[in-house]
Amino acid sequence: MTYLVAANWKMNKTVGETLEYLEIFLPSVEDLTNIDIMIAPPFTALASASLKLEKSNVKLGAQNMHFAEKGAFTGEISPVMLTELDVNYVILGHSERRHIFGEKDKLINQKMISAVEHGIRPILCVGETLEERELGKTLNVVENQIRSGLAGIEKDLVYIDIAYEPVWAIGTGKTATPEQAQEVHRFIRSLINEISKGNDEKTRILYGGSVNETNARNLIKEDNIDGFLVGTASLDPKKFYKIVTEVMEV
Ligand code: PGA
Numbered sequence: 001m002t003y004l005v006a007a008n009w010k011m012n013k014t015v016g017e018t019l020e021y022l023e024i025f026l027p028s029v030e031d032l033t034n035i036d037i038m039i040a041p042p043f044t045a046l047a048s049a050s051l052k053l054e055k056s057n058v059k060l061g062a063q064n065m066h067f068a069e070k071g072a073f074t075g076e077i078s079p080v081m082l083t084e085l086d087v088n089y090v091i092l093g094h095s096e097r098r099h100i101f102g103e104k105d106k107l108i109n110q111k112m113i114s115a116v117e118h119g120i121r122p123i124l125c126v127g128e129t130l131e132e133r134e135l136g137k138t139l140n141v142v143e144n145q146i147r148s149g150l151a152g153i154e155k156d157l158v159y160i161d162i163a164y165e166p167v168w169a170i171g172t173g174k175t176a177t178p179e180q181a182q183e184v185h186r187f188i189r190s191l192i193n194e195i196s197k198g199n200d201e202k203t204r205i206l207y208g209g210s211v212n213e214t215n216a217r218n219l220i221k222e223d224n225i226d227g228f229l230v231g232t233a234s235l236d237p238k239k240f241y242k243i244v245t246e247v248m249e250v
Pocket of ligand 1: 008165169170171172173208209210211229230231232233
């Protein structure tokens with residue numbers, strides 16, 4: 001399995017800042033093979049980033065998507081608009097979409113199905129809140145999010161990646177310990193193996209939540225952690241490059 005290191009820039013970086021970043025980052029990774037690298041800038045920077053990434057080994061991602069191809073959905077972006085820009089990945093069900101913008105499992109599932117249909121590889125994000133963890137509900141919450149996110153596309157797991165991102169670890173500087181992450185990753189692996197009837201060998205289970213250049217090594221050493229979804233630390237091209245190299249060395 002090829003590991004994936006993905007950058008989720010969230011609502012950060014203008015077009016100009018995106019191009020400046022890529023000027024630094026792309027040469028640093030141009031000789032790297034056997035690793036998948038993805039950057040998800042804001043929608044406004046996708047077109048310019050797409051041109052820059054055309055001849056590179058870095059893939060382009062979107063941070064969200066509507067499930068419909070077109071229509072009266074003010075403010076939304078469709079899968080057709082993304083594939084036109086050679087977007088390869090889309091992050092779906094991110095905890096900020098779930099908790100700040102109220103996205104529910106049903107909607108996330110519709111987006112997952114649409115992404116697979118349009119050949120955009122979705123990264124389904126799942127994870128428990130601090131309260132849910134303290135109540136001992138972590139595995140329950142993660143199982144529900146995965147079962148509903150994958151409803152109807154269980155046989156398509158080869159086209160899908162999953163990111164475990166404990167909500168309490170996102171943007172807080174609090175990372176899950178390698179043991180805490182491993183416990184959930186092991187559970188997810190056996191769950192998707194069951195759901196897909198053994199067709200999950202191409203599905204990567206990423207960890208996300210305050211990953212940085214110093215904690216990446218200890219996390220990636222764990223079995224069942226197949227890469228990272230990185231927010232804050234991915235905004236600095238040198239830090240993101242360092243995380244990529246830590247993953248390569250394992
Ligand atoms: P963080 O964000 O690395 O800043 O915690 C991760 C994410 O939300 O995907």
